[in-house]
Amino acid sequence: MIIKGRSRKDGRQLARYLLREHSQQRVIIMDERGAAADDLSTIFDSWEAEAYEMSRARKPLYHVQLRLPKGEALSDDQWLEILDRLEDKLKLKDQPRVIVKHFLNGEPAHLHVVYSRFNEEHGRLVDMSHDARAHHAVARAIEREFGLRELDSTPKRGRGGSQRQRSQEHKMAKEAGTSRQALCAIVRVAWEASRTGRDFQDQLMKFGIDMTPGEKRDYNVWHNGKRYNPVRLLENIKAGKFRAKMQHEPPRFAERAEGPMKHSRARPKRSQRMTDQTTKTQDVIDTRRANANALVAGINRRLSERRQTDRDHEV
Numbered sequence: 001m002i003i004k005g006r007s008r009k010d011g012r013q014l015a016r017y018l019l020r021e022h023s024q025q026r027v028i029i030m031d032e033r034g035a036a037a038d039d040l041s042t043i044f045d046s047w048e049a050e051a052y053e054m055s056r057a058r059k060p061l062y063h064v065q066l067r068l069p070k071g072e073a074l075s076d077d078q079w080l081e082i083l084d085r086l087e088d089k090l091k092l093k094d095q096p097r098v099i100v101k102h103f104l105n106g107e108p109a110h111l112h113v114v115y116s117r118f119n120e121e122h123g124r125l126v127d128m129s130h131d132a133r134a135h136h137a138v139a140r141a142i143e144r145e146f147g148l149r150e151l152d153s154t155p156k157r158g159r160g161g162s163q164r165q166r167s168q169e170h171k172m173a174k175e176a177g178t179s180r181q182a183l184c185a186i187v188r189v190a191w192e193a194s195r196t197g198r199d200f201q202d203q204l205m206k207f208g209i210d211m212t213p214g215e216k217r218d219y220n221v222w223h224n225g226k227r228y229n230p231v232r233l234l235e236n237i238k239a240g241k242f243r244a245k246m247q248h249e250p251p252r253f254a255e256r257a258e259g260p261m262k263h264s265r266a267r268p269k270r271s272q273r274m275t276d277q278t279t280k281t282q283d284v285i286d287t288r289r290a291n292a293n294a295l296v297a298g299i300n301r302r303l304s305e306r307r308q309t310d311r312d313h314e315v
Helices: 011-019 040-055 076-090 131-146 159-175 180-192 197-206 230-234 239-247 252-256 282-314
Strands: 002-008 025-033 061-067 097-104 110-116 210-213 219-223 226-228
Touching (some): 002 131, 011 040, 011 061, 011 110, 040 061, 040 097, 040 110, 061 076, 076 110, 159 180, 159 226, 159 230, 180 230, 197 239, 219 230, 230 239
Antiparallel strands (some): 061 110, 097 110, 219 226
């Protein structure tokens, strides 16, 4: 069994989707609870309006989808039993809801359930944190008890977050006049040319990239005023391998960090920035940054030429 759900808004769009019928899909409203109207759009509108008026909530609806693999089916009573268990887990017991059943040609029926998250007694929305864990627990229990085929639907963590972070890095690099691909190439070159954390720091400095301790991670790297996670820029290097190299002869600022260090990690304030050796003059640093900008521009140019060549070959 597959159970998915998320908080959302725009009840009218959701109502149109749930009631959409065509040559291969038939729709039945299986049950309503706490609904003050017959039209789904009106029902969802009233739930959203009430939640916004009382709590300024912008995502007061919770949409759950329940599906079975091909060749399996459940009775209406069994579906309702599953929903009772799910509502206990999600703390949606007695919340207003609408159950819509979809029949697709050649596939088992599946359910869409829309809840109002607004709890009138407490005057706030029901917290849906860790809802994927509840979906997973109920689905596995139902499969065992009802003799259904067990599916692997363990909640996946970090995938969506990583994609958003990479997208943000692309945006930051573009604003800084370069590309994330070019930065990844530079950081990778510095990594492969170094043996220790201090070597890595020195190699990055040659390309005009600073390294500082991080608050939520071990280290940050900075280029043209933009902050990046070095492990994510290295892409194929695991965090454990990165940490092992950095702990072997750590960067200079780690030695100057005040206070105890957990697992040899430096945790100074974010405002503390790495400084080069005191014997280096500002002219030398400016020259290095100018050379680094020229290198980044060259990498971007070669990447652009390679993409153009690929398009020419496709034509």
